[in-house]
Ligand SMILES: Nc1ncnc2c1ncn2[C@@H]1O[C@H](COP(=O)(O)OP(=O)(O)OP(=O)(O)O)[C@@H](O)[C@H]1O
């Protein structure tokens with residue numbers, strides 16, 4: 001499934017709607033080049049889950065745990081990881097996150113090829129600038145679900161082309 005996101009607000013809105021189908025224990029792997037909008041999408045997911053604290057892309061923090069905020073209708077904690085500087089799954093394991101990832105949603109930027117082993121079921125979200133419009137604001141987002149559980153969630157997640 002792929003969708004065109006004309007502005008950053010559309011990317012955040014896409015993240016919010018995606019959050020509606022996400023559950024405890026899920027792993028979402030965000031990929032795309034520098035400045036693609038991975039953090040913007042993570043912000044939308046965080047808003048959809050109703051987590052506390054601003055979802056940002058800090059330079060010196062690799063992982064942050066956002067607790068659900070009851071005032072925002074918080075449903076699940078979100079573990080937000082920036083794996084850019086991490087070598088692989090062993091280093092992600094070594095983070096010793098102060099969170100039970102079985103009870104949280106884990107969102108990993110730059111996670112492709114690094115973290116898939118952490119969860120049997122994961123959702124790849126690829127963001128890119130549409131071909132021919134590299135200078136514009138628009139982005140294209142492509143979802144690929146890995147694992148059998150996704151098919152039943154929403155029709156939108158059923159295909160990966
Ligand atoms: N359609 C769009 N979707 C997402 N971001 C957009 C869009 N149009 C413009 N932008 C801008 O592109 C930038 C995306 O930055 P963001 O930090 O989300 O990217 P990133 O992929 O997380 O980068 P990094 O690789 O450094 O982590 C923001 O400044 C945002 O305002």
Ligand SMILES: [Mg+2]
Pocket residue numbers: 038039057109
């Ligand atoms: Mg980022």
